[in-house]
Amino acid sequence: MKLLSYRSADRRSWGALVDGEILDLAAANPGWPTLAYALGDAGADGIGNAVTAAANTAHRVALDSVELLPVVPDPQKILCVGLNFEKHRIETGRERTEYPVIFTRFPDTFVGHGAPLVRPAESDRFDFEGEVALVIGRGGRRIAQDNALDHIAGVTCLNDGSIRDFQSHTHQFTPGKNFPATGSMGPWLVTLDEIVDLAELELTTRLNGAEVQRAPLSDLTYSIPEIVAYCSSWTELRPGDVIVTGTPGGIGARREPPLWMKPGDVCEVEVSGVGVLRNAIVGED
Known part of the structure; x- marks a missing residue:
């Protein structure tokens, strides 16, 4: 469905x-x-x-x-897992952490499939991050890993568009992740009953038709059950909440030269068995 x-x-x-x-x-x-x-x-x-x-x-x-709007336009929480693909962690030079790295995004930072992503006037370092997002169907607190999948309604595609210089102002990611209309979510939610194995979903990001990221979810450092269990240990998950599972290696900031999204570009995030999320890039002005 x-x-x-x-x-x-x-x-x-x-x-x-x-x-x-x-x-x-x-x-x-x-x-x-x-x-x-x-x-x-x-x-x-x-x-x-x-x-x-x-x-x-x-x-x-x-x-x-x-x-089309973001699949869930009004989530109470959007929890994002950082550095959750090993290749991405290595390319950033970060140490592996004992627990998942979690940051938050606000609902107004996302648009739906087909809507433009807006590069803000404050920066030209606008980077792509293809990701798989989970939508919570049944809420809970202190959810056991063995029961985690029972709490997931389904999955969707997500672009965690990032303003890299603002992200690196301090060791907190929040400013670079929360400019309005810099991320996208969609085009739809595919319910979990239609997905045979979450770990076998393959994530691909393309910029202007050229592949820039590709990885299966089996490459996640922290698995989906681990993420759900950890997040629910410190906050109550509610129906409609979104958990963003992490981006693979290949981000624009770590390329030589850097590859930034600019007005006129088109970015696509594809998740096998789910669909393709496509957005053009525009300048704020």
Whole structure:
């Protein structure tokens, strides 16, 4: 099942992709105004039942007639794991840590598939970071690794676009990760029941059609169950929260010469079995 959030005629909604069209599940289920709310109320299984019930009666919208939003436009938390591919850790010169490196992003830093990523006026060091993002379907605190997958609704593609000079102002990543509209998430969430093995998902990033990153999730330093268990040890995960699992080696900042995203470029993040997230780059001015 593919779930997405969108805007159509100034109305924000969400739905399921069925036969190339969007089944408007918000209209069919007024008690579920957003995907995050529906996950909290019914979970992915309940949404699946709603898709079946509404398949022949719910309003449908052409996919190419809407503006796609980030899969979850309103998460309570966006938790990002840094340095979680060994090749990326090595290229940054960082020591391996005993625990996952976690930083946060704000919801307004993300746009959806097809929307432009905005290089801010303050910097031209705008870097790509293709990643796989998890969306929490069932909340919890102190989740055991053995139960972690039960709490994941599904996965989506994410570009953790980074302003590198601001990121390195101090040892805290926050400024370089939170300029508005510098990251993207989408095009849709693929529910976990459609993914045979998370570890075998392959992540690829392309800039202007040229491959710049590629790695399977089996290369993660901290596995998905480890990440979910660790994050839930210190914060309560809630339905709709997003956990971003890390980027592979090959980032633009560590190339010679550096490779920055600039206005006119197009960046794509592809996750096997999920889809392709595509965004053009524009200047803020």
